[in-house]
Amino acid sequence: MxxxxxxxxxxxxxxxxxxxxxxxxxxxxxxxxxxxxxxxxxTDLGIGTLSRNDDVSMWIFMKPLSSDLWLVSACFFILLGFVIWILEHRTNEEFQGSPSEQIGTTLWFAFSTLVYAHRQKLKSNLSRFVVTVWLFVVLLLASSYTAALSSLLTIEQIRLASKGDLIGNKNGSFLPHST
Known part of the structure; x- marks a missing residue:
């Protein structure tokens, strides 16, 4: 049958x-x-093929977020470090020392929150609240980035016959083009 x-x-x-x-x-x-x-x-996807995307470069990891978002994220990392330093440097010995040590510790703390690997202990409850809100923002940012990158590496490589691409062979298509 x-x-x-x-x-x-x-x-x-x-x-x-x-x-x-x-x-x-x-x-x-x-x-x-x-x-x-x-x-x-x-949905009507029509006939599609999975093919290698010729536009893929080694800088594809930068593509999911716009340059403005990358810039804003970097500024917020620095702002977070500055706010935590303001709240912690008077009472927390880990944020004290020479100016270069304080800047290094502050920047390290800010960027280490991206992977939840900060080693400095926060003493102020206000600092803990600020970092908790920031970690939530980082979680959303990382999730959005991961989803967009996954989409770039998979879904956007589907070529559809309805978009005018050739399906079948290099010299011609087995399907009529819809223009």
Whole structure:
């Protein structure tokens, strides 16, 4: 029994009430639509191919976030370090020392929050609150970045025939172009 007959049997079983519904890649034909109701497809991707994206460079990791967002993120890292230094340097020995040590510790603390690896203990509750809010922002930023990068490396490499790309072979297409 071929696949066509299996789909016809499935349609018959939905018609007789053995199944309530069927979900899948069932082709809507005139004969099948006499027995059951079909819904329209949610999306129409057409025919697509997975192919290597020629635009991929070694700097693709910079692409998910715009240059403005990279700049704003760097500024907020510095601002966070400055705010924590203001709140901690009078009472916390880890944020004291020579000016170069204080700057180094402050910048290290700010950038280490990106990977939750800061080794300095915070003494002020206000500092802890600021860092907690910042860690939530970093979590959202990292999640958004990861999702966008994953999309760049997978989904955006699908080429669709509906976009005018050739499907089939290099010299021509087996499908008509829709312009």
């Amino acid at each position: 071929d696949a066509y007959q299996n789909y016809n049997n499935l349609i018959h079983q939905v018609h007789t009430g053995e199944f309530d519904a069927a979900v899948g890649d069932i082709t809507i034909t005139a004969n099948r639509s006499l027995y059951v109701d079909f819904t329209l497809p949610y």
